[in-house]
Amino acid sequence: MPWAIRPADISPVSLRTGKKNQSALNSPPSSSPSPNIPASHRRRRAAPTRSGVARLRMESATSSSQPEPTPPSAAGGRDWSELSLDALVLVFARLGPVEILMGSGLVCRSWLQAAREPELWRSVDMASHRVVEEMKGDVLRAMAMVAVDRSGGKLEVFSGKYFVTDELLKYIGDRSPSLKTLSLISCHEVSNKGFTELVTKSPLLEDLSLELCPKIGGRNAYESTGKACPQLRRFSLRRECFRFSLNYPRRVAEALGIAAMTGLRSLSLTSSNITNDELAAVLDGCPRLETLCLRDCYKVIADDAALRARCARIKTLALPECER
Numbered sequence: 432m433p434w435a436i437r438p439a440d441i442s443p444v445s446l447r448t449g450k451k452n453q454s455a456l457n458s459p460p461s462s463s464p465s466p467n468i469p470a471s472h473r474r475r476r477a478a479p480t481r482s483g484v485a486r487l488r489m490e491s492a493t494s495s496s497q498p499e500p501t502p503p504s505a506a507g508g509r510d511w512s513e514l515s516l517d518a519l520v521l522v523f524a525r526l527g528p529v530e531i532l533m534g535s536g537l538v539c540r541s542w543l544q545a546a547r548e549p550e551l552w553r554s555v556d557m558a559s560h561r562v563v564e565e566m567k568g569d570v571l572r573a574m575a576m577v578a579v580d581r582s583g584g585k586l587e588v589f590s591g592k593y594f595v596t597d598e599l600l601k602y603i604g605d606r607s608p609s610l611k612t613l614s615l616i617s618c619h620e621v622s623n624k625g626f627t628e629l630v631t632k633s634p635l636l637e638d639l640s641l642e643l644c645p646k647i648g649g650r651n652a653y654e655s656t657g658k659a660c661p662q663l664r665r666f667s668l669r670r671e672c673f674r675f676s677l678n679y680p681r682r683v684a685e686a687l688g689i690a691a692m693t694g695l696r697s698l699s700l701t702s703s704n705i706t707n708d709e710l711a712a713v714l715d716g717c718p719r720l721e722t723l724c725l726r727d728c729y730k731v732i733a734d735d736a737a738l739r740a741r742c743a744r745i746k747t748l749a750l751p752e753c754e755r
Contacts, residue, residue, distance in 0.1 A: 597625025
């Protein structure tokens with residue numbers, strides 16, 4: 432596998448087993464034997480050296496060719512490595528991709544086998560986990576690529592934050608023809624070029640969310656999205672509230688590109704510079720629109736009678752004046 436994650440690069444996830452093993456490596460040997468272990472089974476263990484700890488970490492890497500140790504079962508307890516593959520997959524399904532890549536999939540060979548099941552990687556959320564705020568971008572990108580590889584082309588949902596780049600989007604687009612949901616949050620390294628290349632390879636895309644991504648936008652980018660993704664049903668766009676921010680280039684008639692998303696059912700715009708005329712064009716271009724939410728869109732005059740008439744068919748409507 433070209434993108435193997437080394438545990439030495441990644442902090443262990445807060446699993447009880449992981450913490451226990453780590454503390455055991457860092458703690459000196461106890462002077463008094465455990466009363467629960469028979470005398471015949473007791474033996475003196477020296478504290479591992481620093482090189483020994485590094486060797487153990489290297490042996491647990493997914494790319495290692497050496498056989499991985501099987502965790503011994505506790506006295507009178509269950510040997511969790513002997514769980515069936517289906518049971519392990521059900522357990523891992525309750526974890527997120529970050530937890531699996533950082534610890535769960537590195538415990539033993541049977542857990543690693545379960546962690547590689549493509550069904551676990553249909554949805555990859557790497558935006559909501561707190562560790563994303565703490566880890567380096569190159570490590571997170573490597574983890575995302577491993578997740579994409581393990582999906583075996585079945586990836587349907589991807590959420591990324593901060594660390595996403597044009598190169599990562601290209602990697603996803605080349606390997607994920609089934610992508611249906613894309614969410615990008617504060618991705619300052621993603622450009623219109625990288626974004627457009629991805630959506631043109633994602634004809635099944637249904638749900639798109641762009642939040643505080645200053646380099647993505649403009650009429651051409653959204654028109655290309657609408658043409659490439661005929662099944663797009665939901666689009667959410669959030670700009671920075673203060674329009675004088677240098678991070679956001681001024682985009683003229685940006686909202687007109689949304690009119691090309693003819694299959695939209697739900698549209699949410701926050702801090703957009705959309706005007707009444709542009710909103711009217713969107714309403715004409717998206718005849719199936721059922722939900723419309725505009726927040727901090729100060730160029731929209733909500734008490735305009737013509738606009739109200741056009742919005743009469745909208746089932747769920749939130750215009751700027753309704754928020755006051």
